[in-house]
Amino acid sequence: MESHIRYGYLPRCPDLYWDEGTGCYRCRLxxxxxxxxxxxxxxxxxxxxxxxxxxxxxxxxRRDEPEPVR
Known part of the structure; x- marks a missing residue:
């Protein structure tokens, strides 16, 4: 909700980012x-x-990279 207030409705919140160190997404908010x-x-x-x-x-x-070939 806070993201929608700041940025409007977007496919992905600009404050969501991938953290290589922890291997997960993190939230700048x-x-x-x-x-x-x-x-x-x-x-x-x-x-x-x-x-x-x-x-x-x-x-x-990480979801913004292509799916690995299997």
Whole structure:
């Protein structure tokens, strides 16, 4: 929701980025030094996944790169 307020409706939030070190996506809104605590509360960070049936939860990888050839 906070992303929609800041940027409008986009396919992907500009504040979502891939962190090579942790091997997962991270949120700059949640990491903001001034407003991060509020954003973490509003986004439910730390309260578990809000989409338990989403199969991507079990296959964390960078999604903006082509699918590897198998």
């Amino acid at each position: 949640a990491e903001d030094p001034e407003h991060g605590e509020r954003f973490r509360f509003l986004l439910g960070v730390g309260h578990g996944c809000c989409a338990p049936l989403n199969t991507w939860r079990e296959a964390i990888r």
